[in-house]
Amino acid sequence: MSRGGSFPIDLGLDPEDLVSCVHCGLCLPHCPTYRITQEEIASPRGRLMLMAEVAESGRADPVFIDAIDACVGCRGCEAACPSGVPYGHMLETTRAALVESAGYQPWWRRIGYRILEHPRLLRASSRILALVQRTRLVPSRFALPPIPLRRTRLESSPRGTVWFFTGCVMDAWMGETLAAAKRVVESTGVEVRVSGDAAPCCGALHVHAGLEAEARDLAREVMAALDGDGPVLVPSAGCGAQLKEYGHLLGTSEARAFSARVLDVHEWLVGRDIPLRVGPQPAEPPPRGRPVVAVQDPCHLRHVQHAHQAVRTVLEPFFELAELDDAGLCCGAGGAYSAAHPSEAAEIRELKLAAIDRAGGDLVASANPGCMIHLRAGGAPALHPLELVDRAQRGLL
Amino acid sequence: MAEWTDAENRALTDDLTNALGARQVRTDGLERALYGRDSSTMEAEPSLVVLPRDASEVAAAVRITTGHGRPFVARGSGTGLAGGAVPLDGAVVIATSRMNRLLEVDVTGRLAWVEPGILNLDLSHQVAAHGLHFAPDPSSQQVCSLGGNVANNSGGPHCLAYGVTSAHILAVEVVLPDGSTVMLGGVTAEPSGYDLRGLFVGSEGTLGIATRVAVRLTPNPPTVRTLLLDFDDTDDGAATVSGIIAAGLVPAALEMMDRRAVEVVEAFAHAGYPTDAEAVLLVEVDGLGPGVQEAVDRIAEVARTNSVRTVRVAADEAERQALWRGRKNAFGAVARLEPDYYLHDTVVPRAALTRVLRRVYEIADNHGLKVINVFHAGDGNLHPILSYDSRISGMTEKVHRAGREIVEASLDAGGVLSGEHGIGLEKRDYMGLMFSADDLAEQDRVRSVFDPRRLSNPDKIIPGGSRCADAGWSAGTRAGEGAWV
Numbered sequence: 005m006s007r008g009g010s011f012p013i014d015l016g017l018d019p020e021d022l023v024s025c026v027h028c029g030l031c032l033p034h035c036p037t038y039r040i041t042q043e044e045i046a047s048p049r050g051r052l053m054l055m056a057e058v059a060e061s062g063r064a065d066p067v068f069i070d071a072i073d074a075c076v077g078c079r080g081c082e083a084a085c086p087s088g089v090p091y092g093h094m095l096e097t098t099r100a101a102l103v104e105s106a107g108y109q110p111w112w113r114r115i116g117y118r119i120l121e122h123p124r125l126l127r128a129s130s131r132i133l134a135l136v137q138r139t140r141l142v143p144s145r146f147a148l149p150p151i152p153l154r155r156t157r158l159e160s161s162p163r164g165t166v167w168f169f170t171g172c173v174m175d176a177w178m179g180e181t182l183a184a185a186k187r188v189v190e191s192t193g194v195e196v197r198v199s200g201d202a203a204p205c206c207g208a209l210h211v212h213a214g215l216e217a218e219a220r221d222l223a224r225e226v227m228a229a230l231d232g233d234g235p236v237l238v239p240s241a242g243c244g245a246q247l248k249e250y251g252h253l254l255g256t257s258e259a260r261a262f263s264a265r266v267l268d269v270h271e272w273l274v275g276r277d278i279p280l281r282v283g284p285q286p287a288e289p290p291p292r293g294r295p296v297v298a299v300q301d302p303c304h305l306r307h308v309q310h311a312h313q314a315v316r317t318v319l320e321p322f323f324e325l326a327e328l329d330d331a332g333l334c335c336g337a338g339g340a341y342s343a344a345h346p347s348e349a350a351e352i353r354e355l356k357l358a359a360i361d362r363a364g365g366d367l368v369a370s371a372n373p374g375c376m377i378h379l380r381a382g383g384a385p386a387l388h389p390l391e392l393v394d395r396a397q398r399g400l401l
Numbered sequence: 402m403a404e405w406t407d408a409e410n411r412a413l414t415d416d417l418t419n420a421l422g423a424r425q426v427r428t429d430g431l432e433r434a435l436y437g438r439d440s441s442t443m444e445a446e447p448s449l450v451v452l453p454r455d456a457s458e459v460a461a462a463v464r465i466t467t468g469h470g471r472p473f474v475a476r477g478s479g480t481g482l483a484g485g486a487v488p489l490d491g492a493v494v495i496a497t498s499r500m501n502r503l504l505e506v507d508v509t510g511r512l513a514w515v516e517p518g519i520l521n522l523d524l525s526h527q528v529a530a531h532g533l534h535f536a537p538d539p540s541s542q543q544v545c546s547l548g549g550n551v552a553n554n555s556g557g558p559h560c561l562a563y564g565v566t567s568a569h570i571l572a573v574e575v576v577l578p579d580g581s582t583v584m585l586g587g588v589t590a591e592p593s594g595y596d597l598r599g600l601f602v603g604s605e606g607t608l609g610i611a612t613r614v615a616v617r618l619t620p621n622p623p624t625v626r627t628l629l630l631d632f633d634d635t636d637d638g639a640a641t642v643s644g645i646i647a648a649g650l651v652p653a654a655l656e657m658m659d660r661r662a663v664e665v666v667e668a669f670a671h672a673g674y675p676t677d678a679e680a681v682l683l684v685e686v687d688g689l690g691p692g693v694q695e696a697v698d699r700i701a702e703v704a705r706t707n708s709v710r711t712v713r714v715a716a717d718e719a720e721r722q723a724l725w726r727g728r729k730n731a732f733g734a735v736a737r738l739e740p741d742y743y744l745h746d747t748v749v750p751r752a753a754l755t756r757v758l759r760r761v762y763e764i765a766d767n768h769g770l771k772v773i774n775v776f777h778a779g780d781g782n783l784h785p786i787l788s789y790d791s792r793i794s795g796m797t798e799k800v801h802r803a804g805r806e807i808v809e810a811s812l813d814a815g816g817v818l819s820g821e822h823g824i825g826l827e828k829r830d831y832m833g834l835m836f837s838a839d840d841l842a843e844q845d846r847v848r849s850v851f852d853p854r855r856l857s858n859p860d861k862i863i864p865g866g867s868r869c870a871d872a873g874w875s876a877g878t879r880a881g882e883g884a885w886v
């Protein structure tokens with residue numbers, strides 16, 4: 005039995021959670037890392053068994069670290085699990101324990117996360133990324149805008165009744181997407197306050213990496229910036245999931261009250277009057293008729309927020325929708341996962357691209373900026389749902 | 402662990418690694434432990450895990466392994482409920498999970514060649530564009546492998562009308578324990594000679610490893626209707642089942658759940674199951690439009706004469722899917738009650754259904770245990786699930802006593818031991834309740850023709866002569882070794 009390099013550790017997991025897995029395997033096909041490796045050690049069932057083993061023996065080793073590190077954190081397993089195993093929280097707790105006991109974060113990733121807290125630095129580095137993205141964009145039937153090289157400034161209305169959360173990655177990389185999403189919100193007749201640099205980062209990537217202390221600091225900063233009691237609309241599924249988790253993360257009644265104000269922007273739009281046409285329309289209607297949009301559900305929208313139906317409700321008046329047959333399998337973007345595990349992320353993306361192919365469709369809607377960039381880098385014509393709606397409203401699609 | 406020395410283990414590892422490459426052979430202790438159990442409560446530790454990429458690697462792995470006198474166990478997705486894939490005697494686990502390709506589809510002949518690791522539902526998705534599917538649909542169909550289905554001759558809700566796995570397997574390519582490859586059955590007409598394909602289906606990995614399978618594909622029915630019937634009294638539900646069959650109707654599926662099952666299922670699926678009903682029937686009819694509507698009306702009629710509370714017909718595909726998602730996740734959802742479950746898989750004559758069911762509740766009550774009933778009512782296949790916490794001392798033994806009484810009650814009523822989950826390790830020692838020593842010896846002789854040295858999944862199905870000390874309940878250290886024998 006190779007136990008080289010093992011070290012003592014207290015995972016701090018709830019024993020009730022550890023026994024809640026009955027080993028039925030129903031989560032396996034919903035796990036992207038199992039799908040690309042077909043190995044138990046890369047499956048949720050395997051990771052849970054390892055957690056139980058390490059919790060019992062009180063010792064972990066590099067095999068364990070690798071297995072935990074290779075998890076995307078998509079929580080597809082949690083949504084599929086009939087026994088209600090709280091995998092997401094167990095993963096976060098395990099990663100936090102590894103950070104404590106094993107200095108688990110590779111240094112270069114830590115630096116990456118620090119950048120996220122300083123928006124200006126990020127903008128500089130994201131410009132490099134945008135250049136890379138440009139060169140790899142594959143032409144599609146519907147021309148897509150390249151990821152912009154310059155940031156679009158969003159006007160904030162001090163009298164606004166709703167907060168619009170811009171976050172870090174999304175703000176830096178995808179100003180045009182944010183502007184389009186904000187226009188759609190405004191088209192329903194509300195004024196919008198933009199969070200901007202006052203709330204620099206939601207902290208999701210920190211939690212996924214096991215940096216809980218940093219995440220808690222960021223949470224306090226965000227809560228202080230987004231004052232009042234109006235709803236907080238989030239156009240990024242990953243950020244939205246994290247803002248909704250503040251109650252759990254900080255454990256205070258104030259944080260719980262804040263989380264209760266958070267809505268994915270599509271959730272907020274459901275039931276509101278979204279005008280079909282906005283502003284001056286082009287003289288010639290677009291030549292192709294009603295486009296078919298394949299809907300890709302970001303994990304943090306579907307498995308964590310359970311708000312993926314809202315995207316369909318918002319898109320339906322504008323487009324024909326096509327469903328993927330992969331039950332919401334992760335696309336491989338996974339926050340920082342695609343940066344840390346690029347080849348695995350690309351392999352997982354191939355599965356998603358195949359599902360998109362089977363579904364057919366002219367365009368792909370993806371309500372999370374990370375997924376959208378990742379899919380586009382693989383050649384899929386992906387846009388944020390509200391960017392699609394914005395264009396349809398203007399008669400451009 | 403069996404009596405293999407470190408030197409023997411090293412020699413075997415080296416030979417396998419040389420033949421297959423290091424990525425295909427796993428030796429790490431933690432990793433091996435992950436292949437020591439399936440979805441049952443049994444576990445043991447394999448001496449090695451091999452992850453072959455194709456049939457030739459399976460053949461090489463088997464030849465080398467048995468050349469070292471070492472047993473092997475085929476493993477698909479590890480969802481078996483009878484411990485079939487648990488590696489006894491320090492066996493090498495040969496997992497087919499990477500062999501998951503759809504090799505060939507013959508749309509007009511309605512058949513496909515697949516590798517054994519392909520997942521049941523993936524196969525149906527991949528042929529959906531041709532309007533076809535693979536009919537056997539175990540509740541685990543999203544994850545179980547075709548090879549596992551073949552080995553266990555698995556059933557599913559829709560097997561009531563379409564038949565279990567065996568009816569959908571045309572040919573199987575098998576690597577025998579000596580590493581040679583044979584083709585059993587064939588895709589052309591009725592193959593002559595003994596039906597060895599039929600012998601292999603259901604052999605639970607004891608005759609060799611399936612490396613390619615020719616499966617029959619079934620056209621998707623043009624119309625499907627799903628009904629949810631709920632009752633204040635379990636007897637009324639059972640009477641409705643008998644009534645439907647007596648009326649000459651053959652629904653595609655006819656499933657029953659009792660009150661506790663409905664509660665756990667609804668907590669997961671949110672499909673609108675009535676949690677205050679004593680029994681719920683899920684009935685599906687398919688075929689051509691008008692005939693389907695007529696069947697729906699007649700089933701509703703039968704239900705009404707048996708005091709049904711409500712008849713709900715799924716309005717659309719989404720509602721239908723939600724209902725099935727509930728039923729198909731029932732076993733897993735049971736863990737919401739207690740951390741462990743132990744289930745049986747007996748089949749009883751439909752006429753005895755109500756009587757046996759009542760006996761099952763009685764037995765559970767006598768032992769102070771929780772029992773949940775989810776079953777394929779159409780063919781009398783019971784799945785009484787005992788839900789318990791193995792950390793409480795004496796609990797595992799109690800569950801096993803109750804389990805044995807349930808089996809005896811089913812057999813007394815003229816039933817059989819296993820409907821679809823197989824015998825494997827967990828049910829092996831009940832075989833004596835059904836078969837005489839002579840019967841068992843005869844079965845063992847058949848096996849010897851394929852596997853004279855008993856190296857293919859040793860000590861499964863047939864009791865006796867086995868070294869089972871190295872297998873224990875997964876809570877084995879707590880329950881005490883051999884507590885289950």
Ligand SMILES: Cc1cc2nc3c(=O)[nH]c(=O)nc-3n(C[C@H](O)[C@H](O)[C@H](O)COP(=O)(O)OP(=O)(O)OC[C@H]3O[C@@H](n4cnc5c(N)ncnc54)[C@H](O)[C@@H]3O)c2cc1C
Nearest residue numbers: 477478479480481485540546548549552555556606611821
């Ligand atoms: C939640 C749940 C629901 C289930 N519902 C049903 C149901 O409705 N109906 C039903 O019948 N079963 C059901 N099962 C049991 C199980 O899913 C089936 O028995 C399934 O066919 C096992 O497939 P597997 O790939 O997981 O096989 P494994 O568990 O890996 O192996 C099962 C047996 O097959 C052998 N085997 C595997 N692959 C091969 C091969 N290529 N060649 C030779 N032998 C092989 C193994 O040695 C072992 O003996 C359920 C299980 C779970 C966990």
Ligand code: SF4
Nearest residue numbers: 035075076078079081
């Ligand atoms: S979170 Fe995603 S990658 Fe991790 S085990 Fe679950 S399904 Fe697999």
Ligand code: SF4
Nearest residue numbers: 025026028029031085
């Ligand atoms: S995590 Fe849930 S779905 Fe996966 S094996 Fe455990 S109980 Fe089953």
